[in-house]
Amino acid sequence: MAKIKSTKNGTKKEIIVETAARLFHEKGFSATSMRDLAEQVGVEAASLYNHIRSKSELLQEICFKVANEFTVNIEQVDTIHQYAIEKVEALLRFHIKQMIYRYENVYVSDREWKHLTDPYLSDYQHQRRVYRKRFATIIEEGIKKNEIKQMDAPTAVLIMLHAVSGIESWHRSRKKISAELLEENMVMILVEGLKSSTAFK
Amino acid sequence: MAKIKSTKNGTKKEIIVETAARLFHEKGFSATSMRDLAEQVGVEAASLYNHIRSKSELLQEICFKVANEFTVNIEQVDTIHQYAIEKVEALLRFHIKQMIYRYENVYVSDREWKHLTDPYLSDYQHQRRVYRKRFATIIEEGIKKNEIKQMDAPTAVLIMLHAVSGIESWHRSRKKISAELLEENMVMILVEGLKSSTAFK
């Protein structure tokens, strides 16, 4: 068994991290034991340590993977689009898509980051703060150009970021509307709530 | 020590539950030990059991206390107001105020209810489902009367309920805007996003 790739779905470590994300989502970080995780992976608990350094490392991988995706995205969005309101919509749509298609990872990074330990905890908090700040700056810019009505930008950011986490309920609900319809409804409600009523555009 | 009331802030059990809410908020239910809790209350862990039956009971008290407050409120709101959009605004304002002034309890009931065990888990999920359903019905009613624009009502509910949980970030942020300003901004963004553009009212 000297293969570094075990199945076609990436390395064993990647499998472990994905399984951990699922369990952390289902039961929470603290309530998930390494023995739970091992069982789901199909291995003894001690064997996990051939692939990972610690339980904390699993949470770190999940949180920073997700955080980086958002950071990379806002970079792109900020350069591609011209109007602030377009940027906001693009950011919102990305959040929605991540919440739909990479649900477990995003959920864990949103809800369980508190169990990170320093220095990772501080790094993570910093990265999120910077992201929210940048998001707020885009909204400020939109307000100045009269694309977006007068409002407290950080509050608008907070509403958007948390509104999308409501997709959690969508995932849990028995009879769901389609992902596309969900996205369009969310964008409509949230983006229309921002637009200036006297917008020229 | 034969007093049933220990301080002026209610019974010892109430103190324990409030302290538990604070710790469950800070560290999560699973990561909070009875010894942690005891230390914060100023007592040995075993002594807690003179006042409570189990750790689970603490979570139950918190979750159902909060859930009942929302249930009672929607009852009142539904009878007091006439227009659907007014009902929605009243519900939203109540959620915001609860999130500001009873933050820890609401947060715990929102985030840690998964650690309830049956039959409490099922009861809680049912109560929340009924509440959301009722909220959605009010919005449907508003759509029918053209107070609220065409949209998927459950999605609107999900956005509102989760948007207010963003007040978590407000609590954590260093320089906050005032509670009043926060409420007005949130109401503006969210309620304006719902209103029909051809509303007669």
Added chain:
DNA sequence: GCACTTAACTAACGACCGTTAGTTTGTGTT
């Protein structure tokens, strides 16, 4: 075929978990 590496295993460590049993302490009532 032999060395090397990877990844599984069993066994166990010390720490901490929620909770119970049994006892002591202190206070208000008679």
Added chain:
DNA sequence: AACACAAACTAACGGTCGTTAGTTAAGTGC
């Protein structure tokens, strides 16, 4: 002064936690 009793204490229970040590099996490259 004696009693009742709430509420604190100490000690310990069986269990589970994350993790380490040491070993074994199996595939790779010479």
